[in-house]
Amino acid sequence: MDSVFLLSILIIFFGAFVASGFKRRRLDRVLKDLRGFQTTIRMENKSAWGRLQLYPNAVELVFNQPYENRRGNMLASYILYAPELTRVNTVLRFHDDLTPENQARRLREIEKTAHPGPLRRFNRYLRNFLASFRDAIDESFGMLLSRAQSLSSTLLTPDNQSRLKKIGATTLGVVSNTAYDPVMEHYLTRRVVAELRPAEDSVIEYTGILKEYSSQWFAVLDCEIEEQVDLPLDDSERLRIQRNLDFEIRLERRGDAVAMQIGVSNHGRHPVMLAAIEDGENFSFEIDRQLPPGETRTVEIDRLPESVLGGIDLDALPIEISLIAPERGNGVETPPTATSLPPLILSYQSLKTADVYLPRNKATLRHAGEFVDQGI
Template identity: 25%
Template sequence: MDSLTITIITIIIVTFLSAFFKGRKIDRCLKKINGYFVQVYNTKEKSIEGMAEVASNSIVIEFDDEKASKNKKFILYKNEFKNMELILRLHGFFDEVQKSKRDQIFKKAINPGLLAKLNRKLRNVFATAKDAVNEIIGLLLTSAKTMGPIKALSSQEKQVNKLKDDSVGSLTGNAFEPIWEKCIGKRVGVEIKEDDTLKVEGTLIEYSQSYILLFDSSIAGLDQEEPHDLLVSREYGTIRHIIN
């Protein structure tokens, strides 16, 4: 079996497995807004608000508005997630169960127990392996475009890139960021790319390949005074400062 055949078989197998698992997995930061009232912003404009129901490939927003009786729910599909630059989870809409759950998550981030530390270290091992596999797949797909039959696809860049996206995923960052791990439970400043009018701060609770989760955040430059937690798209912003 030659190297080209092995490469093609590897790509097919990894693409299938990746699509299978990706279709069932929910981003760990997006899980934190499931069942909560949220406001979604795109380029500082509030585009939608309501109760969020999160699935692996979509988010359903149920409007809390009598005027919206004909269209009570709005569906955001996965390919539209990139438009969700800021997602605010407003404290004023929490019920008692949600308040208690949030407090537990906050305390665990500030002062994690032994079991929580071990669980996170184990998850980071798998995340590091995942990042390495994603990089290898990207290299395989890039090199495969110049090999044999796949070379014919070089003029069809969209199809080849789609295959790459399906196997690796639309990733904006690593699943494991060593320096960010040291910032969990600390207050950080998030730099908004290409927009220095927004100043974002908050306590770092969690991050994923696509989002950064901050508790008790503040956003200077945005007309929002209600206490809230915040998801920031990693395509839109990144952690730049450690405040304490």
Template identity: 30%
Template sequence: MNSLTITIIVIFVTAIIVAYLKATWRDRCLKDMEKFPVILILKDGKAVWGTLELESSGLLLRYSKPHKSGSHFETGFILYRTEYASIKTIYRIPADLDEAQRRRRELRTFSSKSGLLVTVRKTVRNFFAAVRDAIVESMKLLIGQVTPKSSVLSGKEKYVNKMGESFVDYIGNSYDPLLEKLIGKRVVYERFENDAWQEYTGILKNYTKDFIEIINAITPIMLTFPVKPGKSTAMGIAIETKDNHVIITNNRQTPVKLLTSEKPLILQPGENTEITHVENVSVELSEEVDVIFPRSEAIVRHTVD
């Protein structure tokens, strides 16, 4: 069997494996929040909340109840995997979970990560991620050796190199030895907000080549709700229009900061306030959350005792 035949077989087998892995691969960080109610913030400022359903091709946020939009009712929001770059943040608020969801969160988050099976799986995953570049370089070297001898592969280097990269991408996520040591430990992470770097603390739960997951973090959540005729409630914030005024009631268990008025106003649980009619109501929630960031949006900067 000559080298050309071997190369063609390798490409064919690799294509089949890549196709299968593409059809089944799901990000580990996103999987941690599957079947939980979350808030998705996009980079354009749009906020969507619902129960997360995850597939290899993208995610679906299933609304708790249908939302009327124009002449139809919408029951969920779809974000395709190719659109993940538009994600700014994904929040899960433990205080908003029901008892069953809290138990499931505790099981996923705080259950023991030791054991032979877990150790072997993690070691294998990290191994494939760590040798990714070596495999890609080997593919390039192989193409470099075969191309001069074959008109079939001549000019196809880019295609075959991309296939090699895809193969290792779907075998394992990027391996970061620094972050690996910090999983399960409290850290300080930085985000660039309002033209400055802001520091927050939390426990590093997981990371992949695309995302980083922090739990038990204290970080503000900015939300904007459209004012509609009558009365509506979202995320525990009740908004009611009355004549030329808007009545805002905090039905959450924690204080919220109302940003719509001329001066920020703190609304304690059960409190309400009345403001002149506006198109949108903006609030800031400040409580313990679990959060997923794209790695381009946040970076782990310090360890904490």
């Protein structure tokens, strides 16, 4: 085989290999902070909650436990591929959904952003430089290839030159995904007001600290949100990690009925409005009681519907289950019987603190939330 032709093949193959490696490892630098955190994804008519896994081409929410859908299929996660992410309105990391370990992880990542070391500052400067001058670098690469072709037309044929230029553009595209934005760069770690438009006639504002941005997303931390929460009572792990709420649940027989008593303790800073307990179908038990900070409310249902008793061992009744946040549980593990709770949903309203991750196709940085020296 002609050595010049072989060298040409090797150059193209090596360039394609490097570009492919960059693409496989590329993760959005905003969303990658959420890996391993319990996260809520909201779309126009759907919401999902789970532990977030991030891939170059998708986002996956892994549920605490599998559940059976209406078609009879067992589901353990929810996957959104890159084209589907355009339907997402918000990705939320609620502070009271975090385990003590994830609380510490979150604080460490914020500290790195607020006080970056020399290497982190250099990497950011380099990314911003390459993103800002991508077109100029791409043009210079093309001129370099043209010059090389004039010196060795056998090695760099027009076809090979086109391939190499495409590979170079792909590799630069990985870097330019950081999308240098002078306004967002100026307000990093500052209080801002973001504006989300989930629909043409709808505007939602989020006030918090701008942490990071990319070409697709930006993150605003410590936003206070008036939230309607639907908490599944059969997800014992999700109940247990609630930082602001503790639960005491008792199931017992009363004649031919199964009764449930649930005590809810509020350890947060804001009152909680307990609205109802429902099964998502026909059963609804209205509560309509306020739970102030530092207090406990007990709710009793004298007769649970037969439709929610299928997974409960009736011979084991009565059972009592304490679901207490790890920092208040003194190392006590959730008992195994907690997996046999009825599939009911507790609905409540409260002011909650969250880190909000917003898609740039629907949201924008609209206002500064504090005066910042413009350096003029």
